[in-house]
Amino acid sequence: MTTLALSGVAKSFGRVPVLRDVSLTVPAGTRMAVVGASGSGKSTLLRLIAGFEHADEGEIRLGDSMLTAPGRFVAAHRRGIGYVAQDGALFPHLTVEQNLRFGLPRRRRDPARVQEVMELASLDPALAGRYPHQLSGGQQQRVALARALAPRPAVILLDEPFSALDTGLREQTRQAVIDALEASGVTTVLVTHDHDEALSFGGQIAVIAGGRLVQSGPPAAVFDNPVSTEIAAFLGAAIVLPASFTGPDGAECALGRVPVRHDRSDGSPGGRLLIRPAQLGLSPANGTHNAVVEDVRPRGSHAELLLRTAGSAQVLIPLRVPAHEGPEYHAGMRVSVTVNGGGVLYPPD
Numbered sequence: 001m002t003t004l005a006l007s008g009v010a011k012s013f014g015r016v017p018v019l020r021d022v023s024l025t026v027p028a029g030t031r032m033a034v035v036g037a038s039g040s041g042k043s044t045l046l047r048l049i050a051g052f053e054h055a056d057e058g059e060i061r062l063g064d065s066m067l068t069a070p071g072r073f074v075a076a077h078r079r080g081i082g083y084v085a086q087d088g089a090l091f092p093h094l095t096v097e098q099n100l101r102f103g104l105p106r107r108r109r110d111p112a113r114v115q116e117v118m119e120l121a122s123l124d125p126a127l128a129g130r131y132p133h134q135l136s137g138g139q140q141q142r143v144a145l146a147r148a149l150a151p152r153p154a155v156i157l158l159d160e161p162f163s164a165l166d167t168g169l170r171e172q173t174r175q176a177v178i179d180a181l182e183a184s185g186v187t188t189v190l191v192t193h194d195h196d197e198a199l200s201f202g203g204q205i206a207v208i209a210g211g212r213l214v215q216s217g218p219p220a221a222v223f224d225n226p227v228s229t230e231i232a233a234f235l236g237a238a239i240v241l242p243a244s245f246t247g248p249d250g251a252e253c254a255l256g257r258v259p260v261r262h263d264r265s266d267g268s269p270g271g272r273l274l275i276r277p278a279q280l281g282l283s284p285a286n287g288t289h290n291a292v293v294e295d296v297r298p299r300g301s302h303a304e305l306l307l308r309t310a311g312s313a314q315v316l317i318p319l320r321v322p323a324h325e326g327p328e329y330h331a332g333m334r335v336s337v338t339v340n341g342g343g344v345l346y347p348p349d
């Protein structure tokens with residue numbers, strides 16, 4: 001188990017800067033999910049760690065060895081790093097077993113290790129003789145992971161390994177991959193544009209935007225207290241309401257006075273309050289109301305409601321209720337919305 005550390009890493013293609021001053025540490029044996037929009041520089045970051053690209057500035061260190069630094073560059077095949085591409089990149093003319101053996105240095109092509117990594121990746125031994133086209137997408141990705149794990153690398157890099165799979169298979173494959181990584185204790189970096197995938201990968205999450213690392217930490221902490229409303233919205237459904245800061249523990253917004261869980265404001269009297277839809281409670285108004293139903297859309301398992309806050313700001317709030325509660329609401333109805341757990345306060349726009 002080895003710690004991976006990047007410090008001040010920068011990369012441009014021609015004159016276009018793609019990564020700027022990226023520093024992050026993945027402690028030995030832990031997982032990090034790097035998440036960002038398309039084109040934010042995630043794959044480039046992984047390729048720099050793998051040694052497929054040269055950095056313009058900064059250092060990449062694996063334990064005590066310096067992989068990349070000004071005047072130093074360790075070749076990809078000498079880094080002890082395993083790489084799993086989006087499509088798995090298995091050799092189509094080799095069986096599963098031959099693909100796995102290929103991942104091992106010639107002198108260590110030991111059948112016991114092949115069996116061991118198949119088990120680690122929850123692959124049925126009966127699949128050993130099949131060719132990649134005879135496997136499901138999820139099985140192919142697990143073979144790709146097993147092949148990368150076979151030579152016992154210090155680090156595994158996963159580049160959007162689940163993006164080609166459909167939803168059910170994706171979750172199942174993701175869990176099998178997490179279990180295999182956990183059991184092998186390898187230091188891992190995953191890159192993805194899918195916030196749910198990043199938040200549920202475990203370990204730490206690092207958010208990258210415009211080539212910069214904007215926030216990192218345990219997934220629950222980053223989700224709970226994002227550095228900006230943009231990052232908040234990138235990580236999941238977000239409601240942002242104009243607010244006036246009324247005291248050390250409460251902000252006044254269209255839904256009433258809401259406790260401030262984290263204060264990221266600049267001390268100005270106005271601000272914006274972030275709340276997650278899951279924090280909202282809804283009931284038909286009995287007396288006072290703070291919102292009006294604008295639309296109700298049945299969606300099978302649930303109903304989507306669109307609310308317009310009462311008062312001058314008139315913010316639209318999308319909200320889900322269980323399917324059986326949908327018929328209780330109709331357009332024009334006055335409702336009472338309560339906020340559980342407080343919000344995060346940001347400076348005004």
Ligand SMILES: Nc1ncnc2c1ncn2[C@@H]1O[C@H](COP(=O)(O)OP(=O)(O)OP(=O)(O)O)[C@@H](O)[C@H]1O
Nearest residue numbers: 013014018036037038039040041042043044045193
């Ligand atoms: N070899 C290259 N030459 C020139 N530009 C490149 C090269 N590789 C990547 N880029 C550019 O760098 C930027 C970041 O690309 P990168 O693939 O790292 O982003 P990403 O976040 O992984 O995106 P996606 O999620 O779409 O794969 C993009 O604008 C891309 O066009």
